[in-house]
Amino acid sequence: MKQKSETTLRRDEFKRHKKEIDELFQRKLKALYELYPEFATTSAESTSVPESKGGYGVLSKLVKQAIDKHHEVFTLQDMHKWVSELDPVFGAGLRRQSIYNAISRLIRKQKLEKLSDGSGYKKK
Numbered sequence: 377m378k379q380k381s382e383t384t385l386r387r388d389e390f391k392r393h394k395k396e397i398d399e400l401f402q403r404k405l406k407a408l409y410e411l412y413p414e415f416a417t418t419s420a421e422s423t424s425v426p427e428s429k430g431g432y433g434v435l436s437k438l439v440k441q442a443i444d445k446h447h448e449v450f451t452l453q454d455m456h457k458w459v460s461e462l463d464p465v466f467g468a469g470l471r472r473q474s475i476y477n478a479i480s481r482l483i484r485k486q487k488l489e490k491l492s493d494g495s496g497y498k499k500k
Contacts, residue, residue, distance in 0.1 A: 434463075434466060435459070435466075435470070435474055435475070435478050436478050436481065436482075438459045438462050438463060438466070439455060439459065439475065439478045439479065439482065440482075440487075441462055442455060442458035442459055442462060443482075443488070443499055445458070446458060447499065448498070449491065449495065449496045449497065449498045450496050450497055450498070451495070451496040451497075452472050452475055452476060452479070453472075454496070455475050455479065456470065456472060456475055459475065479497060483497075486500060487499070487500060488500060
């Protein structure tokens, strides 16, 4: 009988822990929905991980949505937070440079303006 490699053992251990965590999560989620039935979702929604609506042009659309939703002066940090609220999966892997590029395109199109004191941006 061959001895399992350390990597294989670690993978098996990982899978076991992941299964335990998934089962615990599902039990807790079920209990939560029993306490608050008005917030219950369909079974497909409650068991799946949220999917990003990612694709070409998504960041620009999310930035525009965030600007329309928050009519105020904002910084890159604010925009990152707002985009992450709109699409948590997409926002999790988002870099500030990407947001800056999307904002710069909106400035070039004269939809936004950069404040002269460098404190942020605002809608025109």
